[in-house]
Amino acid sequence: MGLKKVVILGSTGSIGISTLKVIERFSNKFKVVGLTAYNNFKLLERQIRKFSPTHVAVSTKGVEYLKKHLGARQTRILNVEEDLESLVALKCVDIVVIAMRGSAALGPFLSAIRAGKTVAPANKEALVIAGDILISEAKRHKATIIPVDSEQSAIFQCLEGRNRGELKKIHLTASGGALLDVPKSRFDHLSVNQILNHPRWKMGKKITVDSAMLMNKGFEIIETKVLFQLSIDQIQVVVHPEAIIHSMAEFKDGSIIAQLSITDMRLPIQYALTYPERLESGLKPTNFFELGQFNFKKPDTNKFPALALSIHVGRRGGTLPSVLNAADEVAVDAFLNKKIKFSDIYRIVEKIVLRHRTIKNPTLKKILETDQWTRQETERLIFR
Numbered sequence: 001m002g003l004k005k006v007v008i009l010g011s012t013g014s015i016g017i018s019t020l021k022v023i024e025r026f027s028n029k030f031k032v033v034g035l036t037a038y039n040n041f042k043l044l045e046r047q048i049r050k051f052s053p054t055h056v057a058v059s060t061k062g063v064e065y066l067k068k069h070l071g072a073r074q075t076r077i078l079n080v081e082e083d084l085e086s087l088v089a090l091k092c093v094d095i096v097v098i099a100m101r102g103s104a105a106l107g108p109f110l111s112a113i114r115a116g117k118t119v120a121p122a123n124k125e126a127l128v129i130a131g132d133i134l135i136s137e138a139k140r141h142k143a144t145i146i147p148v149d150s151e152q153s154a155i156f157q158c159l160e161g162r163n164r165g166e167l168k169k170i171h172l173t174a175s176g177g178a179l180l181d182v183p184k185s186r187f188d189h190l191s192v193n194q195i196l197n198h199p200r201w202k203m204g205k206k207i208t209v210d211s212a213m214l215m216n217k218g219f220e221i222i223e224t225k226v227l228f229q230l231s232i233d234q235i236q237v238v239v240h241p242e243a244i245i246h247s248m249a250e251f252k253d254g255s256i257i258a259q260l261s262i263t264d265m266r267l268p269i270q271y272a273l274t275y276p277e278r279l280e281s282g283l284k285p286t287n288f289f290e291l292g293q294f295n296f297k298k299p300d301t302n303k304f305p306a307l308a309l310s311i312h313v314g315r316r317g318g319t320l321p322s323v324l325n326a327a328d329e330v331a332v333d334a335f336l337n338k339k340i341k342f343s344d345i346y347r348i349v350e351k352i353v354l355r356h357r358t359i360k361n362p363t364l365k366k367i368l369e370t371d372q373w374t375r376q377e378t379e380r381l382i383f384r
């Protein structure tokens with residue numbers, strides 16, 4: 001494997017930081033050429049000093065800060081709102097890790113694909129809202145997509161070298177989030193901190209809230225559908241609280257292939273970076289004797305209606321997934337800013353989804369217009 005040149009979009013977030021840890025371990029195999037952040041420009045500054053990328057991008061305030069503080073470094077400082085699409089398409093780039101959150105990742109994701117890069121998306125929002133376009137453009141431009149999201153990485157690994165015609169279904173595992181054992185009657189009395197206390201994974205705030213309401217799993221159903229070109233009926237969610245099995249593929253003959261490991265995002269990140277090679281990760285091995293047992297449950301869609309709503313949205317497709325995503329982004333943000341209660345997130349998202357008239361096979365322009373319409377409608381509903 002030659003030296004691979006990597007861009008990390010969202011290097012200051014949970015996935016971005018883990019990606020840099022993996023790269024640090026294999027510094028003879030990877031060179032960081034681009035890092036991007038949004039508001040955390042102080043952490044970005046430390047990352048620049050450590051990894052010496054040739055390009056970075058950050059918000060306008062961050063651009064001013066870095067220009068002032070970095071001195072005579074050979075790092076070009078770009079604007080995150082304007083320059084991500086050209087950054088990922090630079091000739092020298094081999095791999096683009098999409099570790100930024102939200103639908104803002106769609107533009108650079110598409111640009112990386114159109115430039116024929118290897119794209120390692122942790123971001124699921126772009127795949128949810130415009131997955132079909134991303135996949136067909138990837139085929140057209142011979143770009144490779146190697147998923148980082150742990151469940152998608154598991155499915156990718158379970159399906160490697162298999163005849164896809166023999167696949168029956170995917171068992172998409174879910175740890176159950178912070179509210180698995182909390183009665184629904186208590187949901188409205190839970191603080192932001194209680195919701196953010198995920199039992200298995202340490203992640204960014206938005207995905208942790210989505211996990212608590214199983215909206216994240218709903219997004220993953222749509223992500224799985226588009227990434228592996230399956231029907232929604234071929235994807236079954238299984239609650240597995242130990243979160244050691246990251247997903248399973250069941251074949252026609254009844255055999256099931258699973259991918260297991262400890263809950264550490266460095267593993268799927270490393271696999272996406274070193275693919276198809278497997279290298280020593282240095283992480284704690286899975287100890288079955290310590291684990292003792294695995295549990296499995298059917299998801300409770302009465303308690304977590306976001307899961308049923310996502311399945312409905314995934315089935316209808318078209319512009320509806322972009323409505324689900326944008327309404328959720330706005331509502332989760334309002335919850336994190338203590339403007340609404342936890343259960344309001346679902347109520348608001350459902351209302352907006354039901355208001356929308358789905359357009360089939362939308363163009364990218366239609367998807368982006370729908371995203372804008374949804375954000376305005378959701379904000380109006382929250383702040384009226």
Ligand SMILES: NC(=O)c1ccc[n+]([C@@H]2O[C@H](COP(=O)([O-])OP(=O)(O)OC[C@H]3O[C@@H](n4cnc5c(N)ncnc54)[C@H](OP(=O)(O)O)[C@@H]3O)[C@@H](O)[C@H]2O)c1
Binds near residue numbers: 013101149
């Ligand atoms: N965390 C996990 O374990 C995990 C697992 C599977 C999938 N994912 C997915 O991976 C993505 C990132 O998750 P995360 O937990 O790492 O999120 P996070 O900790 O919130 O980090 C998000 C990153 O995106 C940047 N960012 C935020 N808004 C942006 C915008 N509008 N434009 C450009 N950059 C922006 C942030 O910059 P600043 O911090 O500088 O503001 C930060 O670097 C999400 O799509 C999530 O669903 C995460």
